[in-house]
Amino acid sequence: MGERPENQANHPDDPPLLTVENLSIRFRNAAANTVDGISFNVDRGETLCIVGESGCGKSISALALMGLLPMPPAEIASGRMVFDRRDLLTLSPKARADLRGDRMAMIFQEPMTSLNPAFRIGDQIAEGVLRHRSISQADARRRAVEMLDRVKIPAAAERLDDYPHQLSGGMRQRVMIAMALANDPDLLIADEPTTALDVTIQAQILELMRTLQEETGTALIMITHDLGVVAEIADQVAVMYAGKIVEQGPVDAIFDDPQHPYTIGLMSSLPSLGERQSRLTTISGMVPTIETMPSGCRFAPRCPFVHETCIARAPELTSLSRNHLAACHFAPLEAHVVEAV
Amino acid sequence: MLSFIARRLAIAIPTIFLVSVFVFFLQKLLPGDPALVLAGEERDPETLAFIREKYHLNEPILTQYFYWVSGMLQGDFGISLRTNQPVLELIGEKLPVTIQLAVMAMIIAMIIGIPAGILSAVRKGTAVDYTANIIALSGLSIPNFWLGIMLIMLVSVHLGWLPASGYESPFVDPVRSLETMIMPAFVLGTALAATLMRHTRSAMLGVLKTDYVRTARAKGLQEKVVVLKHAFRNALLPIVTLSALLFGELLAGAVLTEQIFTIPGFGKLIVDAVFTRDYAVVQGVVMCTAVGFILMNLVADVLYFLLNPRMRTAL
Ligand SMILES: Nc1ncnc2c1ncn2[C@@H]1O[C@H](COP(=O)(O)OP(=O)(O)O)[C@@H](O)[C@H]1O
Numbered sequence: 001m002g003e004r005p006e007n008q009a010n011h012p013d014d015p016p017l018l019t020v021e022n023l024s025i026r027f028r029n030a031a032a033n034t035v036d037g038i039s040f041n042v043d044r045g046e047t048l049c050i051v052g053e054s055g056c057g058k059s060i061s062a063l064a065l066m067g068l069l070p071m072p073p074a075e076i077a078s079g080r081m082v083f084d085r086r087d088l089l090t091l092s093p094k095a096r097a098d099l100r101g102d103r104m105a106m107i108f109q110e111p112m113t114s115l116n117p118a119f120r121i122g123d124q125i126a127e128g129v130l131r132h133r134s135i136s137q138a139d140a141r142r143r144a145v146e147m148l149d150r151v152k153i154p155a156a157a158e159r160l161d162d163y164p165h166q167l168s169g170g171m172r173q174r175v176m177i178a179m180a181l182a183n184d185p186d187l188l189i190a191d192e193p194t195t196a197l198d199v200t201i202q203a204q205i206l207e208l209m210r211t212l213q214e215e216t217g218t219a220l221i222m223i224t225h226d227l228g229v230v231a232e233i234a235d236q237v238a239v240m241y242a243g244k245i246v247e248q249g250p251v252d253a254i255f256d257d258p259q260h261p262y263t264i265g266l267m268s269s270l271p272s273l274g275e276r277q278s279r280l281t282t283i284s285g286m287v288p289t290i291e292t293m294p295s296g297c298r299f300a301p302r303c304p305f306v307h308e309t310c311i312a313r314a315p316e317l318t319s320l321s322r323n324h325l326a327a328c329h330f331a332p333l334e335a336h337v338v339e340a341v
Numbered sequence: 342m343l344s345f346i347a348r349r350l351a352i353a354i355p356t357i358f359l360v361s362v363f364v365f366f367l368q369k370l371l372p373g374d375p376a377l378v379l380a381g382e383e384r385d386p387e388t389l390a391f392i393r394e395k396y397h398l399n400e401p402i403l404t405q406y407f408y409w410v411s412g413m414l415q416g417d418f419g420i421s422l423r424t425n426q427p428v429l430e431l432i433g434e435k436l437p438v439t440i441q442l443a444v445m446a447m448i449i450a451m452i453i454g455i456p457a458g459i460l461s462a463v464r465k466g467t468a469v470d471y472t473a474n475i476i477a478l479s480g481l482s483i484p485n486f487w488l489g490i491m492l493i494m495l496v497s498v499h500l501g502w503l504p505a506s507g508y509e510s511p512f513v514d515p516v517r518s519l520e521t522m523i524m525p526a527f528v529l530g531t532a533l534a535a536t537l538m539r540h541t542r543s544a545m546l547g548v549l550k551t552d553y554v555r556t557a558r559a560k561g562l563q564e565k566v567v568v569l570k571h572a573f574r575n576a577l578l579p580i581v582t583l584s585a586l587l588f589g590e591l592l593a594g595a596v597l598t599e600q601i602f603t604i605p606g607f608g609k610l611i612v613d614a615v616f617t618r619d620y621a622v623v624q625g626v627v628m629c630t631a632v633g634f635i636l637m638n639l640v641a642d643v644l645y646f647l648l649n650p651r652m653r654t655a656l
């Protein structure tokens with residue numbers, strides 16, 4: 001493996017690897033922001049899990065980070081993204097592309113369709129290396145074998161000349177991971193990388209990602225709607241609901257002391273017996289669409305603790321304890337339980 | 342690969358058989374007695390009887406068909422009554438002319454149609470896209486004969502830059518050959534360019550939306566590489582198939598354009614043959630056109646096969 005900085009630990013006064021501030025994404029002609037003012041940091045080597053139901057804006061946030069959001073129809077309505085001291089939104093398209101696939105990489109939810117059916121997988125991996133490194137074709141190919149080996153594809157050297165259709169979904173996702181990590185990125189964004197796979201394969205891929213992250217020290221943004229995944233790999237957690245972060249904090253705080261009613265609902269829908277399930281069984285009602293987005297708290301229509309204040313005014317994310325924030329007028333909840341019941 | 346071609350050929354043979362039945366019996370249904378045509382001015386009963394005997398015209402129709410087919414299988418397509426040349430020889434003379442015209446037209450169509458299609462897909466919804474579509478639509482709606490005549494009037498008659506008609510073999514005088522062929526090839530090519538452009542555009546639009554194009558961008562590849570390598574390589578499949586089929590149609594469809602520019606090609610051969618009731622020539626030309634068309638279909642299949650790793654690796 002290449003030249004990893006031997007020490008991934010952050011000095012307290014180092015800026016985070018990635019800072020997202022007040023990011024809003026809006027689609028053309030939409031009544032409201034689809035992603036509305038989200039902020040978070042990711043330190044080097046750290047894993048941030050973004051959890052939330054389907055449609056809450058996780059993927060488009062990730063694509064915005066990568067600079068892959070189709071604009072139009074989407075536009076960045078506000079915010080700042082600083083990656084490794086570089087302000088992403090002010091970079092030239094060329095400078096942005098130089099980062100992409102090199103310092104920051106992404107794997108997607110759709111392993112079956114994310115590889116180009118017309119090219120051999122070895123060439124597809126080597127292509128990304130050749131784009132960002134001045135090395136020979138042969139070295140890039142060697143790097144591809146090495147990466148296939150690292151993602152535990154058996155007989156890597158022979159699979160190099162396979163076409164994507166010759167591989168299973170799990171294998172294709174391994175190839176995607178190999179491709180994403182081939183240039184030792186500082187940040188890997190994984191958008192529900194296991195959702196489309198069989199349950200047994202899901203566990204394998206997750207385990208692989210965790211191992212690789214430990215080995216390479218890359219920071220990871222793991223997007224998921226599966227709290228089981230969060231419990232397994234997160235350092236930090238951001239809970240999204242309808243385009244907003246409603247709660248964020250260290251994984252222990254989120255699991256042991258959830259403060260936002262939505263997070264509490266998610267937790268209580270988590271079956272205690274090993275089987276993973278992500279449906280929101282205990283929260284009634286539906287996620288508001290962009291047309292019916294409440295002007296107050298976006299969760300108010302479904303919230304068991306809803307109050308006039310919630311309908312009138314959107315709550316800010318406020319700090320409850322060190323690094324633990326929740327966007328609820330009534331957080332910390334304990335203080336209000338009597339009143340709300 | 343070979344078994345794939347063999348399978349396609351197995352389909353082609355019954356198709357050619359059907360075409361031959363069609364060509365033969367349709368012509369039998371036409372009014373007029375071939376013996377009279379063959380006899381020309383001499384209408385005396387003895388001559389007619391002799392001709393009927395010689396060309397098996399007294400035999401049952403199935404037997405006549407059998408004679409015709411077995412002749413063709415031995416390379417005997419009959420004799421042109423107009424020129425007294427063997428039909429095969431006539432075809433051998435005229436076919437290369439039309440092939441040259443078709444190849445040049447196809448090159449022009451591809452040079453214009455494919456880049457225009459890619460560009461309008463990449464710039465979908467912009468002025469570039471609309472302009473390309475409007476030009477393509479006009480290209481499709483302007484009849485070839487009109488465009489041909491206009492070009493002759495402007496370029497040949499008015500400006501005097503190119504000859505209005507005629508033909509020269511590229512092996513005798515390549516420059517002259519190019520000069521005589523460029524206008525008809527342009528007329529045929531622009532019409533095809535429009536079709537090709539629209540198919541390229543829609544193929545590219547489909548491909549540009551795919552997840553693997555997003556992956557290519559996620560690697561930081563230049564947009565040029567994303568479009569021309571990752572997207573176009575996948576859009577190529579339908580484009581190449583279509584091109585092969587269009588080429589087959591060109592061989593048959595050049596009739597009108599050849600007439601306008603008086604090019605002594607296949608089209609002119611068949612028109613002259615029909616007007617003079619030169620049955621053997623008509624039948625031979627139609628059979629050749631059909632076989633050519635079926636061959637181009639085969640080429641399309643083989644290209645599709647070669648370009649598609651999924652099919653290639655399945656063997
Ligand atoms: N091209 C688009 N035009 C309009 N709205 C879109 C478009 N793409 C996505 N959206 C909206 O953005 C929201 C968030 O989508 P996404 O980020 O994919 O959600 P998820 O959290 O499941 O990854 C969805 O509710 C969807 O309605």
Ligand SMILES: [Mg+2]
Nearest residue numbers: 058059109192
């Ligand atoms: Mg998603």
